[in-house]
Each structure stands twice: as structure tokens, then as C-alpha cells.
Amino acid sequence: MTTASGLRPMTAGELTKIVLNKEELFILDVRNQSDFDDWKIEGESVEIINIPYFDLLDSVDQALEQIPSDKRLLVVCAKEGSSKFVAEQLVQAGRTNVSYLEGGMKSWSEHLEPVKIGDLKDGGSLYQFVRIGKGCLSYMAISSGEAAVIDTLRMTDVFERFAREQGATIKHTLDTHLHADHISGGRKLAEQTGATYWLPPKDATEVTFPYEKLEEGRDITVGNTKIKIQPIYSPGHTIGSTSLIVDDEYLLTGDILFIESIGRPDLAGKAEDWVGDLRNTLYNRYNGLAQDLIVLPAHFGKVTELGEGGRVIARLSDLYRNNPGLNIQDEETFRRTVTVNLPPQPNAYQEIRQTNMGKITPNEDEQREMETGPNRCAVHDK
Structure with missing residues (x-):
């Protein structure tokens, strides 16, 4: 006006x-x-x-x-x-x-922009939701009138509305790990839609609510599309971090691997304990996957990571060539890189973790205040 x-x-x-x-x-x-x-x-x-x-x-x-x-x-x-x-x-x-x-x-901070990533093999579609003001990324896989939402943000009405516009019912919500930089909307969206909420069990030892175990060997079917939870237990950012392969084509890496950086292992106070897991995931487990997989992370750190139409996307083989975090050959140098001189930790990250465990229930204004500022989930973000 x-x-x-x-x-x-x-x-x-x-x-x-x-x-x-x-x-x-x-x-x-x-x-x-x-x-x-x-x-x-x-x-x-x-x-x-x-x-x-x-x-x-x-x-x-x-x-x-x-x-x-x-x-x-x-x-x-x-x-x-x-x-x-x-x-x-x-x-x-x-x-x-x-x-x-x-x-x-x-x-x-709260605006979400849906962009289409691509079609799935059965005629379904995969969408990325870009939270451009904070660098968070969520995903929705839609197939045959059903939808799964991955790494849901707290603005759940956006996902409900989008699914409705696509003629889909949300059947599953999944978190790749226990988030520390933003409040997850996964459990809330599941409660609102009657969907099943999935969380890696190793990240859920302190949660106060029921959930389905997101772990190796459990395939989740959305319509005619299988979201395969292959042996991609991928710890390092958190002890439970679990990657998803969608339609044998897309690798959803959570906060383990980004386009221009890698995940940090310190947000639960476990940097020294988890650095070995992080290196093993990045340098061994991911390296053993099909290198033509398309990487879709849960965050971006810089606007330079936004591609055509706002998509944050890259082929795994290209990341092994160009991502500095995947090219630190000396193990001790890698350890120092991910444990020393890291950027500041996210605003109120301890309270955010407590909220995502269900231990505290801040109101909407308090949640908004807790999320103020950039995400800072990556090692190389400045």
C-alpha cells in the first residue's frame, strides 16, 4: 500500500x-x-x-x-x-x-521461498525452501498426493499451505539431526497434520516426546518415491546426524556438508570428541557414495552459494574438487580447522537445543528472538 x-x-x-x-x-x-x-x-x-x-x-x-x-x-x-x-x-x-x-x-528472517529442485522418477517433485534471511534450507518431496518435509522450519503454515496447493497430504516430517541454530518445526507440523515425525535416535537421548527412529535400514516411502535411509549414518555435526538419499539422485546432507564449507562439530560442546566422526563422514562415507549425487544441504552461509533461481545445489564430485573443507589431507590440520578459530556460535543455541528436545516451550516472540541473526553452522562461515 x-x-x-x-x-x-x-x-x-x-x-x-x-x-x-x-x-x-x-x-x-x-x-x-x-x-x-x-x-x-x-x-x-x-x-x-x-x-x-x-x-x-x-x-x-x-x-x-x-x-x-x-x-x-x-x-x-x-x-x-x-x-x-x-x-x-x-x-x-x-x-x-x-x-x-x-x-x-x-x-x-522468517520468509521462506520455495524453489523447485527437480522431478522425481515417478512423476513426483522435490522442492527446496530457502530461508534467505537466515540461510536455512528445508525440503519437501511430493509423490502421488503424499509429501515428506525434511528439516522443517518453525513457520509450519508455509509448508501446510504449499502442500495443499500441490494437492498433497503431509505424511512424514524428518529432522536430519537435532538443530542448534534454529527451532525445528518438524514435531509441530507432524502434530498439526497427523504425520509421522522422524529423528535420529542418537540425537534424541534427552527428548521429551515420542518419535520414529531415523536410522539405517529404514526406508520411508512417500507416494511412489522411496526416501532411502541407506548406510548414511553421518555423524560429526552431531552424534546422530543422518543423511538422506532421495530417489537415488539427491543427497540431503543436513549440516554435515555445505556447498562452500563443512559442518562444525562444537555446538553440543563435543568438538574434540566428534571431529574424528566428521572427518570419517566427509572423507570416507560420502566419498564411497555415487559421485553424481546432487548435494542438498540444510544451510547456506553466503549468497554466493545461491544458484539459478535461488537453488542451493551442487554435484558431490564437484564439491570434492572445489570445497576447501573436503581438501584438507593432513588429519591434524583438519582437526585444527574444525576446532580452532571457529566463527561465533549461533545466538541462543543452547536454548534452541533445549527447545528442540522439548525441555522448554518458549512462546512465539521468544522463539523469534532466539533465532535472531545468521545461522553459523559452518566451519568457514564468516
Whole structure:
């Protein structure tokens, strides 16, 4: 809705399309510098500057001096109010083509963009849900009117609505591991739809709720498509991390292997214990799989990992050539790489783990606050 001044909001969905289409955009972020430094909107054709809101209360002149006049301008804050005020001042000062981000960084963090990965052999489809503001990735396999959702995010209404639009009933929700950077929506979605919730048993020793054991030798059928839980018990990020092979073509690696990096083993305080498992999974187990498998991770760390249409995808053989985490031949060097000088741990990761175990039940606002910031599940993320 455009205001009387000509100012209009931009939704997180519209912003996502701009980023994925690599369109030019200039962003003025008016949050505090510390919040901006921790987490910001990124894109290949996005320019961004930070001038805190309180520095613009009396005058927007310093912003006008730094903003190019020929580019689309988006003003961003945490929740919306401050950015709308600043954007209105910029319009009054004569600046045109100005928008503010509707719902602020809160809405950016929670937006999910579904992109089609490909068709399954029986005529079904596989979709990736890109949480572009936080770097999380979920998946939905659909076949013959049934669906399975993998690494479900807490915005479960998005998955329910999408399945409905595809004429599918959600029969299974699966978590590849006990997540530490975001709150899982897998159990909630299963309860809402009557689906079966699957979790690796070695990650579930402290959970307070019933679940089906996601483990080797148990094939999960969705319509006519088998999601094969082959011998891909793949510990390292967590002790229970389990990868999935879908339709003999797609390897869902959870947080073990990303496109430009590898998983970190320290989020349960077990880095020294799990580093050997991580190396064995990456250098032995995955290396023994068909190298033409298409890798689909549960996260991305940088916008450079977003491919055509926003897909985060790569062939396993290409990752063994190009991913630095898969090319550390010396075992001691590998150990140091994944245990020393790691990026900061995710915001409230201990509370998130407790929530995903069912030990605490934060309300919606508390969950949103716990998830603020980037995911930081990878060794090489900066």
C-alpha cells in the first residue's frame, strides 16, 4: 500500500525476488551498528550502508549524501517503525523511488521461498525452501498426493499451505539431526497434520516426546518415491546426524556438508570428541557414495552459494574438487580447522537445543528472538 507521500512498503517476498534475480538495490539499514555488523541483508547486486536511526532523527542529510540518486532505495530496521519514519523523511527531502521493508528484519528472517529442485522418477517433485534471511534450507518431496518435509522450519503454515496447493497430504516430517541454530518445526507440523515425525535416535537421548527412529535400514516411502535411509549414518555435526538419499539422485546432507564449507562439530560442546566422526563422514562415507549425487544441504552461509533461481545445489564430485573443507589431507590440520578459530556460535543455541528436545516451550516472540541473526553452522562461515 503506497502512502500519501508516495512511499510504499516492500515485502520480504519482493525483496527475495530482487536478490535472487540479482537486481540492483541500495539499502539504508538504520539499526544499531552492532546489530548491523552481526547480520545484514546481502545480495550480489545489493549495496548497503548503515546509519543508525538516532543519527537521522534531526536530519537525513548525511543519508542523502551517501545514497545514489539513480538507484532503487530500501530502508531497513528491526521491526519496521524506524525505517518507515526515515523513509518518509527521505521522500519529504525530495528522494524518489523509496521503500521500507515491511515487518523489518523480523520478516526477512522468517520468509521462506520455495524453489523447485527437480522431478522425481515417478512423476513426483522435490522442492527446496530457502530461508534467505537466515540461510536455512528445508525440503519437501511430493509423490502421488503424499509429501515428506525434511528439516522443517518453525513457520509450519508455509509448508501446510504449499502442500495443499500441490494437492498433497503431509505424511512424514524428518529432522536430519537435532538443530542448534534454529527451532525445528518438524514435531509441530507432524502434530498439526497427523504425520509421522522422524529423528535420529542418537540425537534424541534427552527428548521429551515420542518419535520414529531415523536410522539405517529404514526406508520411508512417500507416494511412489522411496526416501532411502541407506548406510548414511553421518555423524560429526552431531552424534546422530543422518543423511538422506532421495530417489537415488539427491543427497540431503543436513549440516554435515555445505556447498562452500563443512559442518562444525562444537555446538553440543563435543568438538574434540566428534571431529574424528566428521572427518570419517566427509572423507570416507560420502566419498564411497555415487559421485553424481546432487548435494542438498540444510544451510547456506553466503549468497554466493545461491544458484539459478535461488537453488542451493551442487554435484558431490564437484564439491570434492572445489570445497576447501573436503581438501584438507593432513588429519591434524583438519582437526585444527574444525576446532580452532571457529566463527561465533549461533545466538541462543543452547536454548534452541533445549527447545528442540522439548525441555522448554518458549512462546512465539521468544522463539523469534532466539533465532535472531545468521545461522553459523559452518566451519568457514564468516
